[in-house]
Amino acid sequence: MTLAIPEELFRKMREFKEIRWSEIARQAIEKRVEDLEIMNEIASKSKLTGKDILEIGKRIKSSAAKKFNESS
Numbered sequence: 001m002t003l004a005i006p007e008e009l010f011r012k013m014r015e016f017k018e019i020r021w022s023e024i025a026r027q028a029i030e031k032r033v034e035d036l037e038i039m040n041e042i043a044s045k046s047k048l049t050g051k052d053i054l055e056i057g058k059r060i061k062s063s064a065a066k067k068f069n070e071s072s
Contacts, residue, residue: 003025
């Protein structure tokens with residue numbers, strides 16, 4: 001697998017030669033796959049429809065926006 005890394009980030013990574021960056025990437029990918037598997041398991045047991053999920057998402061965004069505006 002080849003990863004595209006922005007030049008600025010690559011320069012910063014070179015400062016830490018002792019770090020095995022491929023291992024860091026492997027761990028991050030492994031964690032993401034585990035998270036996705038858990039989400040798939042939960043979703044497979046859910047009775048919510050796609051429409052329900054979109055509605056919940058809209059409500060969460062609206063609520064978060066209100067709280068943000070109140071604290072500003």
